[in-house]
Amino acid sequence: MLSARNQxxxxxxxxxxxxxxxxxxxxxxxxxxxxxxxRSSAEAMNLKQGDKVKAVVKSTEVMIDK
Amino acid sequence: MLSARNQxxxxxxxxxxxxxxxxxxxxxxxxxxxxxxxRSSAEAMNLKQGDKVKAVVKSTEVMIDK
Amino acid sequence: MLSARNQxxxxxxxxxxxxxxxxxxxxxxxxxxxxxxxRSSAEAMNLKQGDKVKAVVKSTEVMIDK
Amino acid sequence: MLSARNQxxxxxxxxxxxxxxxxxxxxxxxxxxxxxxxRSSAEAMNLKQGDKVKAVVKSTEVMIDK
Amino acid sequence: MLSARNQxxxxxxxxxxxxxxxxxxxxxxxxxxxxxxxRSSAEAMNLKQGDKVKAVVKSTEVMIDK
Amino acid sequence: MLSARNQxxxxxxxxxxxxxxxxxxxxxxxxxxxxxxxRSSAEAMNLKQGDKVKAVVKSTEVMIDK
Structure with a gap:
């Protein structure tokens, strides 16, 4: 389990x-x-179109626009 | 327009x-x-439950989990 | 209004x-x-020399050197 | 010398x-x-009003608003 | 597998x-x-002294000092 | 002294x-x-194989995986 709350x-x-x-x-x-x-990470994971993945973001990186 | 792609x-x-x-x-x-x-930013914007906002993230902060 | 305090x-x-x-x-x-x-963001915004812009930084990304 | 370009x-x-x-x-x-x-960093550096310091930001953390 | 290279x-x-x-x-x-x-993440994961964990950092967050 | 705790x-x-x-x-x-x-930072610092350096990370950029 990763601490990043946005997955x-x-x-x-x-x-x-x-x-x-x-x-x-x-x-x-x-x-x-x-x-x-x-790029080295994309290649190590062999990322390609159609892959089932999660987008992951640490909470301290999320801003609010109002 | 803000350069952050995730809004x-x-x-x-x-x-x-x-x-x-x-x-x-x-x-x-x-x-x-x-x-x-x-907190000072939340107060300056008077953020409260029910506000219509955008969550904003710079692309370099988005990881991929596969 | 964006929560990032440094604009x-x-x-x-x-x-x-x-x-x-x-x-x-x-x-x-x-x-x-x-x-x-x-690059896709720079192109989407058509950024070029002489443009009036703001540099924007979230507070959690600012370090102090003393 | 630190790689962060914004100092x-x-x-x-x-x-x-x-x-x-x-x-x-x-x-x-x-x-x-x-x-x-x-807070532990602020205390370790004994940061206080009037201190001469540098604000430091990595380039990948700087967005552009136009 | 998470794209963050530093684990x-x-x-x-x-x-x-x-x-x-x-x-x-x-x-x-x-x-x-x-x-x-x-704090909510630390509590959701029930983090406590002695836990076996990984410290994880995205490459774009690593600076170099020389 | 830089506020980033991970050096x-x-x-x-x-x-x-x-x-x-x-x-x-x-x-x-x-x-x-x-x-x-x-790249401009790597060139300004003349980074090359064998250089003695420090890897530096701000605490807010370190996640925990358990």
């Missing part, structure tokens, strides 16, 4: 690999999460 | 104030976002 | 696009802010 | 201690930076 | 609960990691 | 440069830290 199950919609970083888009119901992780 | 409209479910920090829970459809911001 | 008005000095990420330098008075955001 | 010299305007966290406000010229760090 | 197995040395946040110290061999998470 | 002395094992970002791997005893910083 949302979805499906990878796209994987875009750069030299160092990768951009992963995850569809969670109607919502689209954009994630920027290292 | 999800919802409703504040609860506000818990500490001395320095505050925990805000935002209901976004079926999902619940937990946000930890400063 | 500083300035002018974009340079935009450098990588494959996945982009580096934006913002001049705020005498100070120079360096921002690393996704 | 701004200023003066501590206020220190507010909670149980676990502390809020430090740093005046940098006309700008005010709000920093949320652990 | 270090250790033992909880102390848990300090505030109103909103909690400070967890994890001993990893000779190293001590300090973690600030929400 | 671990080690040696750079590899430096991989992208267009905007760089991935630095630091060996700290038995542990390997992966750091993603801007």
């Amino acid at each position: 949302f199950a979805g499906t990878i919609k796209s994987v875009k690999l750069g030299n160092v970083m990768a951009e992963i888009i995850v569809q969670v119901g109607d919502l689209e999460f954009v994630s920027a992780i290292t | 999800f409209a919802g409703t504040i479910k609860s506000v818990k104030l500490g001395n320095v920090m505050a925990e805000i829970i935002v209901q976004v459809g079926d999902l619940e976002f937990v946000s930890a911001i400063t | 500083f008005a300035g002018t974009i000095k340079s935009v450098k696009l990588g494959n996945v990420m982009a580096e934006i330098i913002v001049q705020v008075g005498d100070l120079e802010f360096v921002s690393a955001i996704t | 701004f010299a200023g003066t501590i305007k206020s220190v507010k201690l909670g149980n676990v966290m502390a809020e430090i406000i740093v005046q940098v010229g006309d700008l005010e930076f709000v920093s949320a760090i652990t | 270090f197995a250790g033992t909880i040395k102390s848990v300090k609960l505030g109103n909103v946040m909690a400070e967890i110290i994890v001993q990893v061999g000779d190293l001590e990691f300090v973690s600030a998470i929400t | 671990f002395a080690g040696t750079i094992k590899s430096v991989k440069l992208g267009n905007v970002m760089a991935e630095i791997i630091v060996q700290v005893g038995d542990l390997e830290f992966v750091s993603a910083i801007t």
Whole structure:
């Protein structure tokens, strides 16, 4: 169990690999999460379109706009 | 327009104030976002249950769990 | 209104696009802010030299050096 | 030398201690930076009003609002 | 498998609960990691001294000092 | 003295440069830290294999997995 409170199950919609970083888009119901992780991590996990994954965010990283 | 790619409209479910920090829970459809911001920010924005807000996250803060 | 307490008005000095990420330098008075955001975000906002923008930082991301 | 590109010299305007966290406000010229760090860190550094410090932010934590 | 590349197995040395946040110290061999998470997360996980855990950090949050 | 509580002395094992970002791997005893910083920062510091450095992480960025 990870302490990060925000964990949302979805499906990878796209994987875009750069030299160092990768951009992963995850569809969670109607919502689209954009994630920027290292390319080496995307490769180690073999992330690809259609994968069932969770988008995970630590609470201290969530802002509020009103 | 803010560069943060993850912006999800919802409703504040609860506000818990500490001395320095505050925990805000935002209901976004079926999902619940937990946000930890400063108390001074929660007060400056007068955040309270029922407020229409957005939960906002920078892409570099989104991890993937598979 | 965004909960992030650090919002500083300035002018974009340079935009450098990588494959996945982009580096934006913002001049705020005498100070120079360096921002690393996704390329897709920089493109969606059409960021370019001379744009009037704000550099925005969540308080939990600010460290103190003494 | 620290890799964080954003390092701004200023003066501590206020220190507010909670149980676990502390809020430090740093005046940098006309700008005010709000920093949320652990109370134990604020105490270990003996941070107090008037201290000459730097506010430090990693580039990946800086967003752009346009 | 979580995309965060930095995952270090250790033992909880102390848990300090505030109103909103909690400070967890994890001993990893000779190293001590300090973690600030929400109190609600620490309680949901029932974190306590002696627990076998991992300290986890996303690569974009690791700076270099030289 | 920097407020970030997690500072671990080690040696750079590899430096991989992208267009905007760089991935630095630091060996700290038995542990390997992966750091993603801007390329401009890696170049400004002239980071290279074998350098004695510290891996530095703010406490609010450390999660717990149990």
